């Protein structure tokens with residue numbers, strides 16, 4: 001879940017208990033089913049997409065290109081597309097680095113905004129122009145326990161925004177993810193809009209030693225709100241994943 005104000009993020013609460021689970025030996029396979037008690041999908045109210053949880057210190061970056069969807073719903077209906085590293089997974093730390101694009105329904109249309117976030121701040125970029133159907137490449141890197149870098153590039157215009165990121169608490173570089181998040185202010189969730197399918201192509205995480213991890217077999221998360229499943233996540237090909245509104 002992405003907070004649209006500069007509050008401390010509490011992203012992916014549901015994944016805390018899953019972070020340390022045993023994993024497959026295959027390089028691009030974490031574990032699937034992730035939740036053997038059901039259909040292998042983790043249902044939660046904050047995030048739909050893929051989560052790669054491995055060991056402390058594994059990851060260097062996560063990277064994917066996404067087509068910006070049209071969204072629809074009442075005024076203030078909001079969803080955000082994100083890639084990120086960690087987030088409630090590090091023991092005793094709420095460290096996180098993430099970046100993405102908000103889609104917010106306003107009275108005059110859809111407002112798309114690039115943003116960057118760590119455990120202690122959200123930085124909205126007001127200069128990068130983003131429109132529906134644009135192809136946006138999102139990259140987040142963790143350089144060490146407290147710093148990283150993120151780039152949001154609009155491949156249609158060639159413009160990009162980037163930030164050096166600081167995490168006040170120590171990152172463990174144990175989990176990366178890409179997907180669609182609900183948006184919150186304090187404890188209140190903004191209405192969740194319907195949206196065109198969001199497809200990440202070239203979705204890839206890399207380890208500190210340069211090893212790539214593709215989506216096949218990463219854990220699948222879907223958003224469930226008040227008992228209704230809102231999304232359906234499918235891995236399409238080696239480095240491609242789609243999040244559909246259902």
Ligand SMILES: *[C@@H]1O[C@H](CO)[C@@H](O)[C@H](O)[C@H]1NC(C)=O
Pocket residue numbers: 017018035036037038042043
């Ligand atoms: C697994 O799925 C079941 C049913 O959806 C749910 O009750 C349980 O909390 C899930 N477990 C984990 C670890 O996500």
Ligand SMILES: *[C@@H]1O[C@H](CO)[C@@H](O)[C@H](O)[C@H]1NC(C)=O
Pocket residue numbers: 061062063064139141202206
């Ligand atoms: C992100 O993706 C682009 C295009 O595939 C690639 O050139 C770049 O090296 C990637 N960055 C990282 C940090 O993996």
Ligand SMILES: *[C@@H]1O[C@H](CO)[C@@H](O)[C@H](O)[C@H]1NC(C)=O
Pocket residue numbers: 075076
């Ligand atoms: C939209 O959200 C803002 C707060 O972020 C609130 O002040 C406003 O009343 C909301 N509008 C509607 C129509 O819900």
Ligand SMILES: *[C@@H]1O[C@H](CO)[C@@H](O)[C@H](O)[C@H]1NC(C)=O
Pocket residue numbers: 056057090091171172
């Ligand atoms: C991760 O590993 C490093 C080095 O082994 C260690 O110092 C650190 O405490 C670990 N962090 C977590 C969150 O487990």
Ligand SMILES: *[C@@H]1O[C@H](CO)[C@@H](O)[C@H](O)[C@H]1NC(C)=O
Pocket residue numbers: 225226
């Ligand atoms: C879920 O139900 C609660 C009350 O049970 C309601 O306040 C809330 O608006 C509902 N949320 C959604 C997303 O339907």
